[in-house]
Amino acid sequence: MTERFFAEKSYRQLLKNMIEVENLSKTFKVYHHRKGFFGSFVNLFSRKHRIVQAVDNVSFSIKRGEVVGYLGPNGAGKSTTIKMLTGILVPTSGRVSVNGYIPHRQRKENAKHIGVVFGQRSHLWFDLPVQESFELLQRIYRIPQTQYDQNVEMFDALLDIGAFFQTPVRQLSLGQRMRADLAAALLHNPEVLFLDEPTIGLDVVAKARIRQFIQQINAERQVTVVLTTHDLDDVEKLCKRVILIDKARLCFDGELAALRRLLSTERILSVDYAETYSDISIPKAHVTYREGNRVQYRFAPEEVSTADLIGAILQKFKIVDISVQEPDIEELIKTVYEDNTALEQKFTETDTLDLTNRNT
Amino acid sequence: MRPLYLTFHVYLAFVRKSFQKRMQYRVANLAGLATNFFFLLVHIFVYTAFYAASTEPQPLNLNEIITYFVLCQVSFMLMPFWGARSEVTQAIKDGSVALQLTKPVDFHTYWFADEYGRACYFLFMRGLPTFLISILFFDVTFPQHPTVLMAFALSMTLAIFMSTAITITIFSSAFWTLDTSGVSGMSGSVIMLFSGMLVPIALWPEWLAHIAEWLPFAGLIDVPFSIYLGKITGVGVWTAISKQMMWTLVFIGLGRFLLNRGFSRIVIQGG
Numbered sequence: 001m002t003e004r005f006f007a008e009k010s011y012r013q014l015l016k017n018m019i020e021v022e023n024l025s026k027t028f029k030v031y032h033h034r035k036g037f038f039g040s041f042v043n044l045f046s047r048k049h050r051i052v053q054a055v056d057n058v059s060f061s062i063k064r065g066e067v068v069g070y071l072g073p074n075g076a077g078k079s080t081t082i083k084m085l086t087g088i089l090v091p092t093s094g095r096v097s098v099n100g101y102i103p104h105r106q107r108k109e110n111a112k113h114i115g116v117v118f119g120q121r122s123h124l125w126f127d128l129p130v131q132e133s134f135e136l137l138q139r140i141y142r143i144p145q146t147q148y149d150q151n152v153e154m155f156d157a158l159l160d161i162g163a164f165f166q167t168p169v170r171q172l173s174l175g176q177r178m179r180a181d182l183a184a185a186l187l188h189n190p191e192v193l194f195l196d197e198p199t200i201g202l203d204v205v206a207k208a209r210i211r212q213f214i215q216q217i218n219a220e221r222q223v224t225v226v227l228t229t230h231d232l233d234d235v236e237k238l239c240k241r242v243i244l245i246d247k248a249r250l251c252f253d254g255e256l257a258a259l260r261r262l263l264s265t266e267r268i269l270s271v272d273y274a275e276t277y278s279d280i281s282i283p284k285a286h287v288t289y290r291e292g293n294r295v296q297y298r299f300a301p302e303e304v305s306t307a308d309l310i311g312a313i314l315q316k317f318k319i320v321d322i323s324v325q326e327p328d329i330e331e332l333i334k335t336v337y338e339d340n341t342a343l344e345q346k347f348t349e350t351d352t353l354d355l356t357n358r359n360t
Numbered sequence: 361m362r363p364l365y366l367t368f369h370v371y372l373a374f375v376r377k378s379f380q381k382r383m384q385y386r387v388a389n390l391a392g393l394a395t396n397f398f399f400l401l402v403h404i405f406v407y408t409a410f411y412a413a414s415t416e417p418q419p420l421n422l423n424e425i426i427t428y429f430v431l432c433q434v435s436f437m438l439m440p441f442w443g444a445r446s447e448v449t450q451a452i453k454d455g456s457v458a459l460q461l462t463k464p465v466d467f468h469t470y471w472f473a474d475e476y477g478r479a480c481y482f483l484f485m486r487g488l489p490t491f492l493i494s495i496l497f498f499d500v501t502f503p504q505h506p507t508v509l510m511a512f513a514l515s516m517t518l519a520i521f522m523s524t525a526i527t528i529t530i531f532s533s534a535f536w537t538l539d540t541s542g543v544s545g546m547s548g549s550v551i552m553l554f555s556g557m558l559v560p561i562a563l564w565p566e567w568l569a570h571i572a573e574w575l576p577f578a579g580l581i582d583v584p585f586s587i588y589l590g591k592i593t594g595v596g597v598w599t600a601i602s603k604q605m606m607w608t609l610v611f612i613g614l615g616r617f618l619l620n621r622g623f624s625r626i627v628i629q630g631g
Binding site: 083086087088089090107108109111112114116118121123125126127128132135136139140141142168 | 369370373374377380381382384447456458459461462463464465466624
């Protein structure tokens, strides 16, 4: 039995792709509710429904050890995809495999190798102290004592869970609960970690801490991370690669930098002048904002290089401080959501980028 | 395959934690204890008045009736109609039950263990005090023979198992109704009547008692307490106990079936 176990283990290690999704679709039946008192009576006897396409022919694959941001506006089909990857939902059509398992057919097997954190809901037992929850998880996943002790020690060092280890979960602050949930999801050394909005509602310090933890876990343990979030700072700090999904369809799959390059036509240059000048105009740059000695210019990098622009400013004026800002990726993603066709056109123009169906 | 005792070990931990998490609500338990005594007193006063007004011989004498209702209050919290308040139905209602699917556990056994832990908690922390205090104030009778006590213990254990199995079956209905308070309330009234919790089945008209005999619910209350009072003896004990066993298995099977169906049709809110 052990031989078979090792054989199977090494077979899974050989799999290059941790997650494979091929032509995945999911449709839901949504019942139409008639309005009003009479309508609710009619509902009892006849119900109309319409079919909602939650995920439409999505394909991608994720390699072992990658950290991927899976992004999209509300209702785009992110959670539905995650739920199919974790074995909660059965796909309507298409193929899913996680670590060589088919999640909805081998739910319990798959569950042993994945860690899941949903920011909005806790996995821990509400009425039990954190430690008790952890001990239950130790039993459920059959975690050997040494591994359990090592992990608890490590998570205490990184997330300071020792500070509230004996506190019932219902008394934890949101930040503490999130830390506990994250640690709980990693107790059994999963190979894939699904994070659904792990920093929702947290303050800046707590967010930073959680991001750092995810980075470290990924680096040290080669855990594959799929991150769903609306917080684009998360994406910027953690993910090299992003997958964008909108209206159930995949609309971008590639490096974050590529997305940025693709869409960023303009940059912002902020300057703090040493003196007050009446005429602050610079060729090829537009003043977008001015308050006292602080001025912001907008410019297009293909028209004028940042270096030339700064040189021009230094020739004419005395400055205290100067900085160049890339546009917010929130802005970028908004452009994508609002105008898919624009992005698709750019895709066809630039062949350096992997396209939507890069794995097919 | 993992050895059975190891699996058992996991679910035993669930039983223990379930017990433990309820230990945190001590004041609520004390308040509950007071409620138990309130209902016990109502029952006892009513039956004392009945028995004082009647001259005919009854199948149970007044002491036996008092003992019967003391035992009813002991197991009141073990009955399967508390399901609607449980975390599980809440989890089904708000969709978070889906999250639990990401854990490698068997759900029927997991919930069964959790509910069984609840039952054990209420048996020891509510039932036992109710019984001990009642001995001080009322004329409670005890079984005459140790074998009766053993048969009672066995029958009572089965009653708890059966109650737990029924509870999970009621839970599973939440997959269809999203709210078990309707199913729970309805089954609650049926169970309360046909288990013999309101009126011992020995006092029922024959035709109604006959119906109760064909239903599973007498196994929750009337069967174990009749064994305690020595009203079921000899072979009757074994027939009664095997019936309890059979119904427990039926409800476990039904619960498992419904749960699997429920999970397979699950549609989680949001997307």
